[in-house]
Amino acid sequence: MSCDFIQLANPGVQELHPYQPGKPISELERELGITNIVKLASNENPIGISPKAQAAMEKKFSELARYPDANGYYLKAKIAERVGVDINQITLGNGSNDVLELIARVFVAPEHEVIFSQHAFVVYPIVTQAIGAKKVVIPAKDWGHDLEATAEAITPNTRMIFIANPNNPTGTWVKSDELKAFMDKVPEDVLVILDEAYYEYVEDKDYPQTIPWIKDYPNLIVTRTFSKAYGLAGVRAGYAVANEEITGLINRPRQPFNMNSLALAAAEAVLDDREYLQRALEVNKAGMEQLEAVFKELSYDYIPSVTNFITVDMGKPAGPIYQHMLEQGVIVRPVANYEMPNHLRVSIGLEEENAKFIRVLREMTK
Ligand SMILES: *Cc1c(COP(=O)(O)O)cnc(C)c1O
Numbered sequence: 001m002s003c004d005f006i007q008l009a010n011p012g013v014q015e016l017h018p019y020q021p022g023k024p025i026s027e028l029e030r031e032l033g034i035t036n037i038v039k040l041a042s043n044e045n046p047i048g049i050s051p052k053a054q055a056a057m058e059k060k061f062s063e064l065a066r067y068p069d070a071n072g073y074y075l076k077a078k079i080a081e082r083v084g085v086d087i088n089q090i091t092l093g094n095g096s097n098d099v100l101e102l103i104a105r106v107f108v109a110p111e112h113e114v115i116f117s118q119h120a121f122v123v124y125p126i127v128t129q130a131i132g133a134k135k136v137v138i139p140a141k142d143w144g145h146d147l148e149a150t151a152e153a154i155t156p157n158t159r160m161i162f163i164a165n166p167n168n169p170t171g172t173w174v175k176s177d178e179l180k181a182f183m184d185k186v187p188e189d190v191l192v193i194l195d196e197a198y199y200e201y202v203e204d205k206d207y208p209q210t211i212p213w214i215k216d217y218p219n220l221i222v223t224r225t226f227s228k229a230y231g232l233a234g235v236r237a238g239y240a241v242a243n244e245e246i247t248g249l250i251n252r253p254r255q256p257f258n259m260n261s262l263a264l265a266a267a268e269a270v271l272d273d274r275e276y277l278q279r280a281l282e283v284n285k286a287g288m289e290q291l292e293a294v295f296k297e298l299s300y301d302y303i304p305s306v307t308n309f310i311t312v313d314m315g316k317p318a319g320p321i322y323q324h325m326l327e328q329g330v331i332v333r334p335v336a337n338y339e340m341p342n343h344l345r346v347s348i349g350l351e352e353e354n355a356k357f358i359r360v361l362r363e364m365t366k
Contacts, residue, residue, distance in 0.1 A: 012110070012132030025331075034329050038356045040347040041331045043168065043309045045231035047283055047350070049266075050276035053232060056269035057262045068264055070256035075268045079239055082271060083211045088244045091251055092259045096197060096225040096238025099250075101127050103221060103240065104160065106250050107191055108133045112159035117145045119170050119338050121195060124162040133159070143303050144172030147182040154190055161186065164195040166202060169335045169345045171305025176208035183217050191246075194222045198307040200229035200277065201284060207306070211241050218243045226263075228308060229280050230270045236260075237267040284308050287348035294358050298365050309347045311335065318344045321364065328360045 006014055025037050072092040080087040093099035100123055108114055110132040116124040118140040128135045134157070138150045145163055154161075166173040174182075179194075186192055194210055214220050221242040227233040237259060240250065259267075270276060291310055295302045301313040314321050322334040322344060333345040346357060 010130075010132060012129050016126065016129050022331075028326070028331075032327060032329075034327075037329045037331060038349060038353045039331045040349050040353060040357055041333045041345075042233070043228060043307070043347045044233045045228065045280055045308070046287075046348065046353060047231065047276075047280055049231055050270045050273045052273040052276065053230075053235075053266040053270040056265040057235075060261050060265045064261060066261070068257050068259065068261040072259055072264055075259075075264050076239075078268055078271050079241075083241060085211060085214070085241055086244065089214070089241055089247050091240040091242070091247055091254065092264075093238045093240070093254075094258045094260075094263070095227060095236040096195070096223045096240070097123050098236070098258055099223050099238055099240045100124075100162075100193065100195065101130075102254055103191070103193060103223075103250055104128065104131060106253060108159050111157065113155060113157045114160045114162065115150055115153055115158060116162040117150070117167070119143060119167070119340060120145070120162065121164045121168050121197075122337065124164075140170070142172070143170040145174055147174060147178055151182055151185040154186065158190050160191045160193060162193050162195065164197070165208070166198045166305070166307050168197065168307070169309070169311050169333070169338055169340070169343075170303050171307045171309060171311055172303065173202060173204075173207060173306050175204075175206040177206075179208050179210070180213075183213070183220065186217075186219065188219050191219050191221060192217070194220065196222055197225045197228055199224055201281065201308055202306045204306065214241065214243055218246070221246060226267045226270065229277060229284075230267070231276070231280060232263070232266050232270060235263045235266050237263040283350065284348050287351065287354050290351065290354045290358070291346060291348065294361065298361065303343075309345050311340070311343050311345045313342050314344055316342060318342055324364065325357075325360050328363075330357045330360050332357070 029035055029037055076087050076090045079090050104127045108131050113134045113136050114128040115136040117138050125135055136153055210222050221240055223240045226237040303311045318334050335343050335345050
């Protein structure tokens with residue numbers, strides 16, 4: 001092969017690190033000679049799929065030779081009604097990551113700057129880098145977003161700001177008045193993408209209800225997902241809410257079938273499964289208390305979280321601890337790639353799954 005294909009990739013892509021996929025659980029079990037691995041690594045919903053979503057997908061099986069509804073009419077109508085906007089303000093995606101990338105591709109060019117926080121969700125730097133735009137990383141404050149510094153970092157070249165609220169992998173969040181004060185400082189030609197992947201988990205009354213703000217801040221785009229509290233991570237369904245003009249632009253380069261028929265059916269059904277959501281939130285709350293209590297007892301510093309995961313300081317490099325836990329049959333997430341080399345992110349599981357993690361942690365702490 002005489003051609004150096006990396007030279008053909010666009011400059012942003014040349015500098016991206018290759019994605020390191022984890023091994024399938026069945027493969028790990030075979031290699032390690034263990035069974036019943038507990039996976040607390042990807043912030044998935046531990047209670048399994050909603051029976052209503054499953055039934056809706058099963059009903060679709062016989063129609064799968066047909067293309068999906070490219071407009072996602074029924075799902076959009078249901079979301080629009082639920083969040084109180086017009087149907088023309090919704091963009092559907094193959095997970096919300098798909099929508100985040102789409103939005104960036106529509107608005108950001110290599111000459112632009114994109115702002116996000118240190119320790120913010122990994123998709124923001126990847127998307128920015130892939131376009132070849134300039135990444136502007138704002139140092140975190142108490143692990144969370146420093147919105148004052150973020151506003152000060154805006155230049156005439158700034159095109160987009162990503163804010164995860166709550167943030168992954170820190171579980172931190174910004175309050176309504178703080179976010180509003182920030183939005184007041186952002187010029188209208190700078191788009192603010194509010195990634196609310198964990199929206200459903202947050203109970204605090206100071207957590208902002210941002211979709212009604214879109215009327216006042218036309219540069220605001222809110223994204224949400226069915227992957228977390230709604231338990232459809234493997235199905236891939238997410239959406240963005242924005243003003244009609246922005247939504248029209250985002251939909252121009254969107255692949256018409258970027259949400260498949262099963263995902264459309266499942267997402268629509270789970271929105272009606274109030275019982276499922278309720279149970280998911282209850283299990284999560286109990287699991288969070290279970291883990292917090294142990295971290296306190298064993299004197300591990302953790303970052304208080306309003307999500308379905310909790311990130312804990314192991315007090316030393318967490319890579320070997322992760323490996324040890326893996327060998328004991330518990331998968332958690334090291335976050336060294338987020339500049340947090342001593343932390344592990346632990347997704348909240350079912351009570352017995354959390355208990356297994358706790359047993360391994362206690363063993364190690366002795
Ligand atoms: C999990 C997560 C998402 C959702 O990703 P999907 O593509 O919808 O599965 C988006 N943003 C953050 C911060 C997340 O943690």
